[in-house]
Amino acid sequence: MLVVPQLAPLAALGASPPPPTKRTAPAPLQRARVTYDTYLLGPGDSLQIELENIPELSGVFTIGPDGTLYLPRLRALFVEGLSVEELRIFLTQQFRTFVRQPEIYLRPIGYRPVRIYVGGEVRRPGYYTLSGSQQLGGVSSSADGAIRESGGEQMNTRPGLGSGQGFEPAGSSRPGGPGVGSGGSGSLTTYGAFFPTVFDAIRAAQGITPYSNLSAVQVTRRQPLSNGGGKLRTSLNFLSLITEGDESQNIRLFDGDVVSVAKSPEVLREQLLKAGQTNLSPQFLQVYVSGRVKSPGATTVPQGSSLNQALISAGGQQLLHGKVEFVRFTREGELDRRIFNYNPNAAADTTANPILISGDIIRVQESALSAGISVLNELTGPFVGVYSVFSLFGGGR
Numbered sequence: 226m227l228v229v230p231q232l233a234p235l236a237a238l239g240a241s242p243p244p245p246t247k248r249t250a251p252a253p254l255q256r257a258r259v260t261y262d263t264y265l266l267g268p269g270d271s272l273q274i275e276l277e278n279i280p281e282l283s284g285v286f287t288i289g290p291d292g293t294l295y296l297p298r299l300r301a302l303f304v305e306g307l308s309v310e311e312l313r314i315f316l317t318q319q320f321r322t323f324v325r326q327p328e329i330y331l332r333p334i335g336y337r338p339v340r341i342y343v344g345g346e347v348r349r350p351g352y353y354t355l356s357g358s359q360q361l362g363g364v365s366s367s368a369d370g371a372i373r374e375s376g377g378e379q380m381n382t383r384p385g386l387g388s389g390q391g392f393e394p395a396g397s398s399r400p401g402g403p404g405v406g407s408g409g410s411g412s413l414t415t416y417g418a419f420f421p422t423v424f425d426a427i428r429a430a431q432g433i434t435p436y437s438n439l440s441a442v443q444v445t446r447r448q449p450l451s452n453g454g455g456k457l458r459t460s461l462n463f464l465s466l467i468t469e470g471d472e473s474q475n476i477r478l479f480d481g482d483v484v485s486v487a488k489s490p491e492v493l494r495e496q497l498l499k500a501g502q503t504n505l506s507p508q509f510l511q512v513y514v515s516g517r518v519k520s521p522g523a524t525t526v527p528q529g530s531s532l533n534q535a536l537i538s539a540g541g542q543q544l545l546h547g548k549v550e551f552v553r554f555t556r557e558g559e560l561d562r563r564i565f566n567y568n569p570n571a572a573a574d575t576t577a578n579p580i581l582i583s584g585d586i587i588r589v590q591e592s593a594l595s596a597g598i599s600v601l602n603e604l605t606g607p608f609v610g611v612y613s614v615f616s617l618f619g620g621g622r
Contacts, residue, residue, distance in 0.1 A: 265447060266312060267305050267480055268292055269337030276320065277328035285334065298323050308449040309333060339421055341478055345486035346438065348431035348506070348583070355421035355429060355478070420477045423463060424505065426484045432506025433486065435497050435529075435580045439464040441487035446479060467499050492574045494529060501528035512581050514539040516589035517546035530581050531573040536589070542567065547590035551579060564590075 266272075268290045275283045282297050289295065292305025294312075299319050304312055313331050320327040338356035423442065427433065442463040445456055463486075465471040478484070500506050506528055512535050515521045519540030526535050532551060536542060546567070553561040563576060567589075571578035579585075 263449070264309060264333065264479060265449060265481070266307050266309065267337055269335075270333060271335030272309075272312075273332045273334050274316070275330040276324065277330070279324065279327075282320070282324075287335070306447075306450070308451065311449060311451050336420070337480065339478055339480045339482075341421075341426055341480070341482045341484060343426050343430040343484045343486075345484075346434055346436050346488040347427060347486050348434060350430060353426065353429040355425050420479075422475045422477050423461065423484060424466065424475050426478060426482075427463075427486065428505055433497070433500055434582055435492040435494065436489050437496070438487040438489040438493065439467070439496060439500070443485045443487075444476065444478070445483040445485070447481050464496060464499075467496075467503060467505070492580050494574055494580055497580070498529045510581065510583040512583070512585040512587060514587045514589075516550075517543045517591060518589050519543060526581065531578045532581060532585075532587060533569060533571065533573075533578050535581060535585075535587055536567075539587075542589050545592045545594050547592040549577075550588040550590055552586040552588070553579075553582070554584065 266288060268288050271285060271287045272294075273285050274296070284297075286294055286296060288304060292303055293301040294304045295301050296316075299316075302315075302319065304315070307315065309331050313329050316329050316331075317327050320329065338354050340352060340354045342350075342352050344350045423444065433439065440462045442461045443458055444461065445458045448455060448457050459476075461474045461476065462471075463474050466474050501508060509525045509527055510530070511523055511525050513522070514524050514535055518536065519542075521539065524535055524538045526538050530538075532549070536549075548564050549567045551561075551563045551565075555561060563579075565577045568577045574580045
């Protein structure tokens with residue numbers, strides 16, 4: 226991670242988080258001077274650019290695939306990676322060649338899809354492209370008043386997160402930081418009406434595993450050059466969203482964000498069951514049951530189910546059966562293989578009754594008696610067939 230030397234930590238190492246501050250609505254004059262200092266522009270974004278009293282140089286313009294913005298008189302300008310406020314200052318400087326005292330107003334009206342990386346303890350880590358309602362052109366003038374100083378983008382009326390609130394320079398050794406959702410202005414903001422959130426990111430990665438620690442989720446984000454560049458990181462207690470409905474932990478995501486879910490050393494079954502009651506993870510998972518069961522094959526069970534529940538779902542074991550073999554292929558390429566006696570009263574998440582994840586294999590082995598019968602059938606089968614054919618032709622004489 227890139228460390229920003231000139232960026233001071235938000236709180237001293239070991240210091241307690243600052244108390245929440247009460248947010249007040251910006252005064253009308255402040256609302257008229259909104260600055261967009263968080264969103265970083267990129268290919269696909271559309272902007273309404275207005276030069277006061279110069280309509281021929283104003284209009285709606287889109288950033289091209291190469292990161293350039295084509296404008297009258299100025300032609301192609303490379304603007305990728307700038308915040309909206311940085312672009313306004315840059316265009317003011319450029320237009321001074323043609324306009325004595327340019328007054329420029331910018332407003333994003335179309336946002337590109339958000340491409341993020343989801344890593345850590347999720348079902349399927351990787352890059353995901355998330356998109357919501359991207360066009361803001363139809364926003365009414367009354368709704369325009371809800372644009373905040375924190376990011377300037379059109380938001381709902383729920384409170385936002387502060388400028389760098391809860392963030393620390395990426396690579397810092399200080400664990401965590403001040404809690405999110407405690408006010409301020411600037412960086413991450415809460416759930417936006419037009420943008421994906423951490424919830425959407427985890428769901429896109431097919432949800433959590435039994436070892437996901439939702440109380441330790443990190444989001445890493447690039448910061449604008451005007452704030453020193455580099456990357457910032459915040460820690461979230463995302464579990465509180467599921468258990469308490471705390472939406473301040475479900476922050477909005479920007480393009481290029483990295484979401485990482487920590488791994489617990491033990492199965493968090495209560496968390497898994499809570500998540501299974503939401504649409505964060507798939508409601509069901511599929512495992513494979515074979516051997517001495519009444520209905521062998523793929524079996525679908527609810528999230529958080531144990532091995533004994535899967536055996537019941539497969540019709541239960543046949544009368545003659547042996548030990549149970551459990552096989553799991555981990556993401557690290559390792560093989561978790563266990564053979565044990567079946568215990569219908571075993572507690573969930575024990576060696577003989579593990580919590581299942583999708584793709585687990587359960588095989589009920591033969592008993593000594595059933596194995597002997599199978600061997601006898603294999604040995605006598607050919608002779609019975611030959612005797613039957615011989616009897617058929619012999620009986621016709």
